[in-house]
Amino acid sequence: MKVSDLRSALELLRTMPGELVETDVEVDPAAELSGVYRYVGAGGTVQRPTKVDGPAMLFHNVKGHPGATVAIGVLGSRKRVAAYFGCDIRDVGKLLCRCAQNPIEPVVTGEAAACQEVVHYATDPDFDLRTLVLAPTNTPVDAGPYITLGMCYATHPDTGRSDVTIHRMCIQGRDELSIFLQPGSRHIGAMAERATELGFPLPISVSIGVDPAVAVTSCFEPPTTPLGFNELSIAGALRGEPVRLHPCLTIRENCIANAEYVIEGEIQPGVRVVEDQNSHTGYAMPEFPGYNGHASNECWLIKVKAVTHRKNPIMQTCIGPSGEHVSMAGIPTEASIYNMLEKAMPGKVANVYAHPAGGGKYMAVLQCRKTVATDEGKQRQAALLAFSAFTELKHVILVDEDVDIFDTNDVLWAMNTRFQGDRDIITIPGVRCHPLDPSAGPEYDPSILERGISCKTIFDCTVPFHLKKQFQRAKFLEVDPKCWLPDFEG
Numbered sequence: 001m002k003v004s005d006l007r008s009a010l011e012l013l014r015t016m017p018g019e020l021v022e023t024d025v026e027v028d029p030a031a032e033l034s035g036v037y038r039y040v041g042a043g044g045t046v047q048r049p050t051k052v053d054g055p056a057m058l059f060h061n062v063k064g065h066p067g068a069t070v071a072i073g074v075l076g077s078r079k080r081v082a083a084y085f086g087c088d089i090r091d092v093g094k095l096l097c098r099c100a101q102n103p104i105e106p107v108v109t110g111e112a113a114a115c116q117e118v119v120h121y122a123t124d125p126d127f128d129l130r131t132l133v134l135a136p137t138n139t140p141v142d143a144g145p146y147i148t149l150g151m152c153y154a155t156h157p158d159t160g161r162s163d164v165t166i167h168r169m170c171i172q173g174r175d176e177l178s179i180f181l182q183p184g185s186r187h188i189g190a191m192a193e194r195a196t197e198l199g200f201p202l203p204i205s206v207s208i209g210v211d212p213a214v215a216v217t218s219c220f221e222p223p224t225t226p227l228g229f230n231e232l233s234i235a236g237a238l239r240g241e242p243v244r245l246h247p248c249l250t251i252r253e254n255c256i257a258n259a260e261y262v263i264e265g266e267i268q269p270g271v272r273v274v275e276d277q278n279s280h281t282g283y284a285m286p287e288f289p290g291y292n293g294h295a296s297n298e299c300w301l302i303k304v305k306a307v308t309h310r311k312n313p314i315m316q317t318c319i320g321p322s323g324e325h326v327s328m329a330g331i332p333t334e335a336s337i338y339n340m341l342e343k344a345m346p347g348k349v350a351n352v353y354a355h356p357a358g359g360g361k362y363m364a365v366l367q368c369r370k371t372v373a374t375d376e377g378k379q380r381q382a383a384l385l386a387f388s389a390f391t392e393l394k395h396v397i398l399v400d401e402d403v404d405i406f407d408t409n410d411v412l413w414a415m416n417t418r419f420q421g422d423r424d425i426i427t428i429p430g431v432r433c434h435p436l437d438p439s440a441g442p443e444y445d446p447s448i449l450e451r452g453i454s455c456k457t458i459f460d461c462t463v464p465f466h467l468k469k470q471f472q473r474a475k476f477l478e479v480d481p482k483c484w485l486p487d488f489e490g
């Protein structure tokens, strides 16, 4: 079954038992919808109880938005992501790594685009983003309705190179969206800063509800995708054909032709707005580490010129701290770390897992291969390389090849039987990591000079090479369980 857009991805899910649930019961997009999905399948770092690897969900009856559907959790499990990409769950990171090395650039098509079946111009007096775009408010204290899975697409004013990145965007008024661009960001943010220097607005298209290949690859970051590397070319490589773009109607920019919704607008040069200007709660929305993000006073402003969408559009959304974020942030992280390790020490690290407990960014588990005596110590070198490949990484757990890195029980088993705290923990304090880690700041400990500075730590749970014989796991007789249970799936 070929996946090329959100609808074909949902069709694939319908063929997989237990991966998609649907409801026709009315739901309020303001806090209620996310409240429901928190129990059904959010996982990740979300408040417990929640369901890890629960199903994706469709809400067909959303208060105030007749005819529209909300899809949530589409990327919420590694199993689903692997199915969209047609690979084993253990190989998703490696597959993305290969695709990043063999990109296929997107193409602009002249054919009628599905995303423009219905068109609304901001010049129409009835135009209002709040009714046109079904954006949920995730918790009662959020700044407002958020577009959480908008593929922001813009072009650098100097180089003409385009970039796709996901940013949090809050609906602020009838034709106004705030967009949070991390200061010093090397993608869309750098383009907005350059356009501001030149004194003109930056055209931006926001495509929502797209092929999962686009959603995941848009989360690649430097050094794998430096400024000027269009991540849509990795999605193209994943599909073996270019992503199809279509010209927008009101701005000089393209959008993703088969998206469910497209918002066309311009980032206003030099204008900054308060993110919670309507709610005054002080919060933005829940972020991937599992805590409420603080509202920014420095959001950029997008003046919206048009909204286009399919007939009966499907709004795709996610919960910030959910397993879905892990798929999007974590899998490209794995690809970037694996890429770096394969270049520096080919064959010495078998696989990488960006663990959900770190939101896909803070923690990685490396499966190390020690085959000769001189491999001893290379596992720690691998950890250092992983830290340099991905600056936001805080904890690296090293295990041997006989440990299943995707099975947390097995990783913790290695920590319990192949690790001594006083000799196998390596700490590297005072390194810039990530500002959303609440323990990374001077109030936590005066030795931490600034917010976002952390102690990077290696937990070496590998067996010292010379002791390998003494650490053989108890072996069972090799059998085929299907002889006893024909439906058994390992």
Ligand SMILES: [Mn+2]
Pocket: 163, 164, 165, 166, 187, 188, 218, 220, 231
């Ligand atoms: Mn980008």
